Amino acid sequence: MKTKAVRLYGKKDLRLEEFELPAIKEDEILAKVVSDSICMSSYKAATQGTDHKRIPNDVAENPILIGHEFAGELVEVGAKWQHKFKAGQKFSIQPAIYYNDGPVGVLSAPGYSYQYIGGDATYVIIPKDVLVQDCLLAYEGPGYYPASLAEPLSCVIGAMHANYHTTPGSYKHDMEIVDGGKMAILAGVGPMGLAAINYVIMREDRKPSLLVVTDIDQARLDRAASIYSPEWAKSKGIELIYLNTSGEDPVAKLRGLTDGEGYNDVFVFAPVPAVIEQGDAILGHDGCLNFFAGPANPEFSAKLNFYNVHYAYTHIVGTSGGNNDDMVESLEMFGKGLDPAGLVTHIGGLNAVIDTTLDLPNIPGGKKLIYTHKNIPLTAISEFEEKGKSDPLFAKLHEICQRNNELWSVEAEDYLLANAQDI
Structure with a gap:
């Protein structure tokens, strides 16, 4: 043929x-x-x-x-x-x-x-x-x-499953986002960010109580909000906030939405050092930063606060793609209306x-x-x-x-x- x-x-x-x-x-x-x-x-x-x-x-x-x-x-x-x-x-x-x-x-x-x-x-x-x-x-x-689009969604699903948190006094890592916790998706209204928003809202087994999605382009934020609205998220038990971080002191704005506590789970969807450092700065105690966006430059790097790594138990993971189980979950989510x-x-x-x-x-x-x-x-x-x-x-x-x-x-x-x- x-x-x-x-x-x-x-x-x-x-x-x-x-x-x-x-x-x-x-x-x-x-x-x-x-x-x-x-x-x-x-x-x-x-x-x-x-x-x-x-x-x-x-x-x-x-x-x-x-x-x-x-x-x-x-x-x-x-x-x-x-x-x-x-x-x-x-x-x-x-x-x-x-x-x-x-x-x-x-x-x-x-x-x-x-x-x-x-x-x-x-x-x-x-x-x-x-x-x-x-x-x-x-x-x-x-x-x-x-x-x-099951494959890109599986990448998002894999990222959510790959985040982890710790239990004081134990060396066991509890895999997954914090159920009922605070989540931020930075630079999150591109294609993969939209997939993440959709998945987080539609997911039934666990979800954050607060989801903050950022970008520096208001038109992109507005489009995302028109597709995945805060009202729809609220009906699913999530407070969804779209935040433009192009102004002064975005870290203060982001932390302010958590009463200064910071976020349990932060996902970075752009390979930009400033965005990674912003994500690191808003982590709460035992917060997990997931660097999702793959850089093309093998020398790519960004600064992290290692004082917080030591005393606040903050940590970082990176994911690239999803596995077979994530693909199966993608297809199942489509069957449930996603x-x-x-x-x-x-x-x-x-x-x-x-x-x-x-x-x-x-x-x-x-x-x-x-x-x-x-x-x-x-x-x-x-x-x-x-x-x-x-x-x-x-x-x-x-x-x-x-x-x-x-x-x-x-x-x-x-x-x-x-x-x-x-x-």
């Missing part, structure tokens, strides 16, 4: 090509990709090339497929997996695959390391590596874009992947959602109305989004899949 895909040959060398996939083996699965959400990690991989730890050294001769936040349908299932999967099933992928024989393959991942599997393609071959680690996950919910549409600000076709990936840091907004069988320029949802004046497709998409609080939806996706031009 032929596939069309974006392949990486080296630093900033991405090519949209059509080529033949080999016949699947008995321990492989042929799959149709429907949607892929472009991640900043793909930008890092594309710009770093073989300097990236997940990119093989021989990509110039054996290019890899990029994209790792994808969903679609299974087309043909190899004999060894027919007991578990069947053609026609919808799926999501956990790209952080692991091997049973130690850390040999920890860094290998779909979208970084393989010739025939990656999200920015029309058809892919799901290899044994993914299948034996249970990283192919069936998705039974509506639409496809939620399954594409809709990740608030993350999506742009849609496009496979034709838009190269320019979008290489220019991703300069494109404002949230997630850029790609429909890989379609030929659509990358377009912000906010631009649908204007484009709709000359293009009936965008006119209808604008109408649908307007009825859904200016958000993407399964209805909009269904219309696009039925009416947009094929690639």
Whole structure:
């Protein structure tokens, strides 16, 4: 079967090509990709090339497929997996695959390391590596874009589970955020911050009593508040405050919201030293700072208050990605009504992947959602109305989004899949 895909040959060398996939083996699965959400990690991989730890050294001769936040349908299932999967099933992928024989393959991942599997393609071959680690996950919910966004949501879920706290007189670490505690999400209204807000509010087993979300861009804060409102959070038992920290003494403002006690759990969603130091300064006793945002610079550093580490038992963790259990929890949360549409600000076709990936840091907004069988320029949802004046497709998409609080939806996706031009 032929596939069309974006392949990486080296630093900033991405090519949209059509080529033949080999016949699947008995321990492989042929799959149709429907949607892929472009991640900043793909930008890092594309710009770093073989300097990236997940990119093989021989990509110039054996290019890899990029994209790792994808969903679609299974087309043909190899004999060894027919007991578990069947053609026609919808799926999501956990790209952080692991091997049973130690850390040999920890860094290998779909979208970084393989010739025939990656999200920015029309058809892919799901290899044994993914299948034996249970990283192919069936998705039974509506639409496809939620399954594409299960991976970024799993990263947020993993971060929440990775935070820890201590018990005086004990060396036991109690994993998880503090139930009923005070939480701050700094630089928290980008795509991943929005996913975190959504998850924290929707979660049923534990949640903070106070959630403060910061940014220095009031328009972004206002958009977040319109999607995940303080009123909605209050109905779930959480006091949600959106705070602009662009003014003087943001630390005093943040600590003031806790009557000076500080926060149990602080998440930093931007690789900015000043934001990390701000997070450190607002930690309460036994507070945990989670550095979530991955920096591109291997020399990146920031100052921490080690007096507080010693006497106030403050501590820091860092998380990168989620595990399989986190992915399963993502998909379960979708079944309970969590809709990740608030993350999506742009849609496009496979034709838009190269320019979008290489220019991703300069494109404002949230997630850029790609429909890989379609030929659509990358377009912000906010631009649908204007484009709709000359293009009936965008006119209808604008109408649908307007009825859904200016958000993407399964209805909009269904219309696009039925009416947009094929690639």
